[in-house]
Amino acid sequence: MKILVCMKQVPHQDARLDIDGDGTWIKEDGIKFEINSYDTFALEEALRIKDAGEAEVVVVSIGPDRVTQALRTALGMGADRAVHVNDDAVAGSDALAIAKLLAAVAKEESPDLVLMGLMSDDGNATAVAPMVAELMGIPSATGVMKAEAEGDGYRCERELEGGALEVVDLPTPCLIAVQSGLNQVRYASLKGIMAAKKKPIDTKGAGDLGLADQVGTAAAKAQIEKIYQPAKGEGAEIIEGSTDEVVSQLVGKIKELGLL
């Protein structure tokens, strides 16, 4: 059994977001990065399947040099090998180009199961996972809160609105995009981190995957023209002052609302 986990490295959730010079993305220098939160749950799910039986877990990430750190973390947590698509030409790609690259890696690996996140914390696209499945020609389910081996595939519980769940059976090979919270994610142990140093990271470019002409800004069909601070509406009345002053205004308001 082989499991491919697709992970994106994203700005840390508490990172300062300053807009870059040409206004199309944030400034990346000087900020911390981390594994996309949804993808940590996907990796954990893969490692649990491995713990419960026999599986090879391969992690793949597309991004610049900094991504090595995310891959090392994943290897430290228990993944067996990593593929790093590192190519300057990929910068500015849209979700579809990223999906093409991941599907090309998946074609080389031919996994039984592909695990991904529902959404990236930076672009919030919720796009890449179903696209990879379509390009691979395999069934998929997104927003999955539970996945269990059943018959010749996986029984998945997809989260719907308001906490309802939709149960769907997928025959393998299949792709599952997980929702946050489907498991509790482990930390890399010291032993794991040491062992990870010897695990291989295979680096590739878009050309190696036969996709040199389909990536980057020029090939993107959906392109960010500009990012900016959302227009401020009426907004809240901000109470200023010392903690005592703030608190006395809050108490006044709560009295006025008749809640005291």
Next chain:
Amino acid sequence: MGTILIVAELKDGSVREASYELAAFANKIGGDVKSLVIGSGVAGEAESFAKKGGGTVYVADDASLANYNVDGYSAAIRAAIDASGADTVLISNTPTGWDVAPRIAAALDAAFVSDVFNFEDGAYIRRVFNGKLDARVKVAGDKAVVTVQPGALPAFEGSTDGSTETLAVDTSGARAKFVETKVAEAKGVDLTKADVIISGGRGVGDPEKFTEVIQPLAEALGGAMGASRPVVDAGWLPHEYQVGSSGQVVTPKLYVACGISGAIQHLVGMKGSNFIIAINKDPDAPIFEVAQLGVVADLFEVVPALTAALAEAKG
């Protein structure tokens, strides 16, 4: 002007509000509007949608489409795109929409833009970074698949003189199999009945802080505790405390958001509250856009002080 295909969605047998919002969105983009209704025994709903914004409505009516199935729906949408000659496909960003829409874009090698809330000067507008920034997205090429945030635009309310057309769909290749829908379990804590909710987010930091900081304020006001999703994901509080699109939708007299940034999925669960106070150390946090009163400060200073002051005020 091109042709826009609206993929309507049924909920409990009726076309849902979000689909009428797509009709309004289609008018905003401008073009010839056509629609698709998918399901089993849905001819009546399709007829009525044709008269209320749907235009020419293709009806994919088949027993195999009674429940959502990614492969069956995908086949139906692609058949409707062929039949309509649409260059823009609009789908609501619901659990169905985000499951199937990207597959359509990949199959057509089309532009894909998700969760947009507006269309302005030829570009789609969407939130990025969990609500902290906005992006203008332009599409290139001759086809685009766009998902639209439910609730972003008022629903279409006029009438149209559309009609329906039967659409043949071959669902025999479906691999994903619908098993059942499990309804949400009854909650031990019913936040929808609380007059006051003190909610904590990832900014609260750890489960002990909920007991030490958030709970005492809730008690001081005779209210309930609430939480954002990461708090529940981390196991700090059970799911019944979660407020938002995948938790409870609440409308208390007072909602206090402590250390919650204000991502759209949280906002839809609480923005209908009568009065909202937000406490967050980030002045740019989107939560301040829906709050009436805001405090830009460390919640660990303000919340305990507020709890103490309330105890004193009560005497």
